[in-house]
Amino acid sequence: MKIATFNINGIKARAEALPAWLDQAKPDVVVLQEIKSSDDGFPRELFEDRGYAVEVHGQKSFNGVAILSKLPLEDVRRSLPGDETDEQARWIEATVVGRTAVRICGLYLPNGNPAPGPKFDYKLAWMARMKVHAAALLAMEIPVVMAGDYNVIPQAEDAAKPEAWLDDALFRPESRAAYREILYLGFTEAFRARNSGGGHYSFWDYQAGAWQRNNGIRIDHLLLSPQAADLMRDARIDKGVRAGDKPSDHVPVWIEIDA
DNA sequence: ATGGCTATATGTTATAGA
Numbered sequence A: 001m002k003i004a005t006f007n008i009n010g011i012k013a014r015a016e017a018l019p020a021w022l023d024q025a026k027p028d029v030v031v032l033q034e035i036k037s038s039d040d041g042f043p044r045e046l047f048e049d050r051g052y053a054v055e056v057h058g059q060k061s062f063n064g065v066a067i068l069s070k071l072p073l074e075d076v077r078r079s080l081p082g083d084e085t086d087e088q089a090r091w092i093e094a095t096v097v098g099r100t101a102v103r104i105c106g107l108y109l110p111n112g113n114p115a116p117g118p119k120f121d122y123k124l125a126w127m128a129r130m131k132v133h134a135a136a137l138l139a140m141e142i143p144v145v146m147a148g149d150y151n152v153i154p155q156a157e158d159a160a161k162p163e164a165w166l167d168d169a170l171f172r173p174e175s176r177a178a179y180r181e182i183l184y185l186g187f188t189e190a191f192r193a194r195n196s197g198g199g200h201y202s203f204w205d206y207q208a209g210a211w212q213r214n215n216g217i218r219i220d221h222l223l224l225s226p227q228a229a230d231l232m233r234d235a236r237i238d239k240g241v242r243a244g245d246k247p248s249d250h251v252p253v254w255i256e257i258d259a
Numbered sequence B: 001a002t003g004g005c006t007a008t009a010t011g012t013t014a015t016a017g018a
Helices: A017-025 A044-048 A118-139 A173-183 A190-194 A239-243
Strands: A002-007 A029-033 A053-057 A065-069 A074-077 A091-097 A101-108 A144-149 A220-224 A232-237 A253-257
Touching (some): A002 A017, A002 A101, A002 A220, A029 A101, A029 A144, A065 A091, A065 A101, A118 A144, A118 A173, A190 A232, A220 A253
Parallel strands (some): A002 A029, A101 A144
Antiparallel strands (some): A002 A253, A029 A065, A074 A091, A091 A101, A144 A220, A232 A253
16 A cells, blocks of 8 residues: 655645646555645545545645545544644544555644744644644554654754754754654654665755755655554655646655555 | 745735745
């Protein structure tokens, strides 16, 4: 089962590039972030025509997440527990049953800039909520994949210019510590389990020729429960997508698991 | 780079992203 995460930065703007990537990469499951669309405005037919089941947790203009799956999506949850007043659409999860059942979460973690400030406080509070929910997911003792745009640069080697990010919410010690707290509950970060060293990125800014200069950061991650990590066969970044026509500023990151 | 670009809304500019 090939599972991918892709922050597409606007579903309408990616109406050509996203289907083109699906046809080439043929993922079984994709979690999408920043669809920037309401549920009603989501072009479901683009994906249903390709054989994908579609579940959307949308929001007008900003945020918004979705799951596409070649297999049926069961037991869909459309919010991160822990704050009923949170109206930002940043979490969706569902179960996909292949050879075994896999719980797949699609998340769009808050950016948090500027830091310090209320947006940074929201980011850290959201991560504390995610830690609680992640522990509950681990307790199920089944394959769980938490995939998405974490908006966290885990280590200096995950940025081409780490010195430029020292005061940024994506690289602040508080953000990285909160990320580690979730990871160390017992998850495996898929890409790092199979690839070492620097130079691997999942985002390049549209500005200042960041792509041409390979000035990127690695912020899109897949965290696997032990039962999922045992099934992992591969983990890669589809870097070439960034060079395509009208690209998102993120590229897909994916795993292959024996499930 | 303190924002050089991009996307959305229903705009003639503001807001957000990372």
